[in-house]
Amino acid sequence: MSAEQSPKIVIVDESPIRAAILEDGLREAGFTEVVHIREMQSLLARIYAVDPDIILIDLENPSRDVLEAMFQVSRAVKRPIAMFVDQSDSASIQASVEAGVSAYIVDGLKKERIKPILDLCVSRFNAFAKLQEELERTKSQLEDRKIIERAKGILMKVKGLNEDEAYVLLRSTAMREKKKIGEIAQSIITASEMLK
């Protein structure tokens, strides 16, 4: 592989969205040879067919152990692949494990060529995690809103309040009890169902 050529990168990830985010990032950074493997069956055969310089795999993937077998002496291995784990790289390893990604590198690939790829992986994986968190939060906010609407309805009916008054009552109770407004709303719904 000459210095000008883009290294061949394989992304092993069952999440198509995360893989796409990573692939986009790599392409933007000028790494044009990226292959995404989603199917875990015959994983090694697929990897050997692509013959990559770098393999990126997410840590939620049980098939990581399959990749470890590539370093073993075996007639099936076409060429040696060593992991990016020199004793000096502990900070990079820490960052990547925490982000949830692991990299496997073909022996002989220069360290300075790998570093930007790994850094990019870490930032894209973290970005994906954040995106997921936001999605979860939005989902639970939506859920809360539905619950609050129902609780308001109950208060309006039982206590003869208008909508604004019902909301103020919910909010002030939540503040006094140091709870989330959604939790108070949920207890009103539960209580009213029990009292039916």
Added chain:
Amino acid sequence: MTAPLRIGFIPLVDAAALIVAVDKGFAAAEGLEVELVREVSWSNVRDKLNIGLFDAAHLLAPVAIASSLGLGHVKVPIAAPFNLGINGNAITVSPALHAALMAEIDGDRFDPMVTAKALAKVVAKRRKAGAEPLTFGMTFPFSTHNYQLRFWMAAAGVDPDEDVRLVVLPPPYMVDSLANGHVDAFCVGAPWNSVAVDLGIGHILHFVSDILVRAAEKVLAVRQVWADKNPDVVASLVRAAVKGAEFIEQPANLAEAARILAQPERIGVDAEVIQRTLTGRLKISPDGTFRESGRYLLVGREEAGRPDPVQAAWLYAQMVRWGQTALSPEGVKTAMSVFRPDLYDAALGRRPPEQAPAAFGAFAGPVFDPDNIRGHLEAFGVGRWKA
């Protein structure tokens, strides 16, 4: 109370002592707050232990040794103050391979030498017929499963690197891979062998205790530097694990232990299947044949919890035999120093037992002597090691 400990585990029955120690409150009684973290791969467990995201882990004994030797990965010295399990693996074969083996069998089908010879005949016939070599699944390059499969087949002259294919498969994928023909057999821990039999797609050919009477399987692993810095925590952890193991080994507690282990965030399979493993009474064939062994999986009895450095030396010898490392006196010493009976004894406040632990009882080869690994290697015809 100390800071909460994060302990990684793989959902397998031999994590039982650890899981019960935490979920039955034995760890809390020792003043330990523990968060058990379920993991999906041995690579993850190893890496998270190595970099300190885990304080301790349920770990394949050979991975602890490989990590201390710097094989296949960063060199991080590991200490194993408690042995989580002795034995517990089994070799399961597809119905087709089972039929082929039984057609060639000449003698007791539970005798591993008899089955290994039958395997050699099946392999030879397939080669003659131009068929694809048989494929065997195992869990990790540095795994008891890898070495046990190799030890067994090589005894009858089957070369595990030349005559068959050995592939790594994550344990949860084993059963599917056997069902869809990606592998013809596998060696894995509980509960996966039983799951395959229950689905009618596999026959348990051997309990590993047929091949080795006593084989260290998983250890409770910590970083050596961490153990040095936190001797009290290590001692508490060992005591909690010992209590967990003792609890499980009481027949009256079996059902409760199985229920604890079956929880979805722990092992997550049927309690009945787990109980079968713990009692050592396993359905070995889809036709409903059962086989019972008092040695299928030892969690605490027969001093199973006390790490035995001779076991570490045997595992090291297998790494050498199959070309994963070169034989050296320092290597043997490092491997043996991973297993820490001294920490175990200190935690329990007792003196080392007078009697040496029971030996391997390997079905082939001479009695294993850790001071003569070369002799062990020379006793076998098949191997990848270089003198």
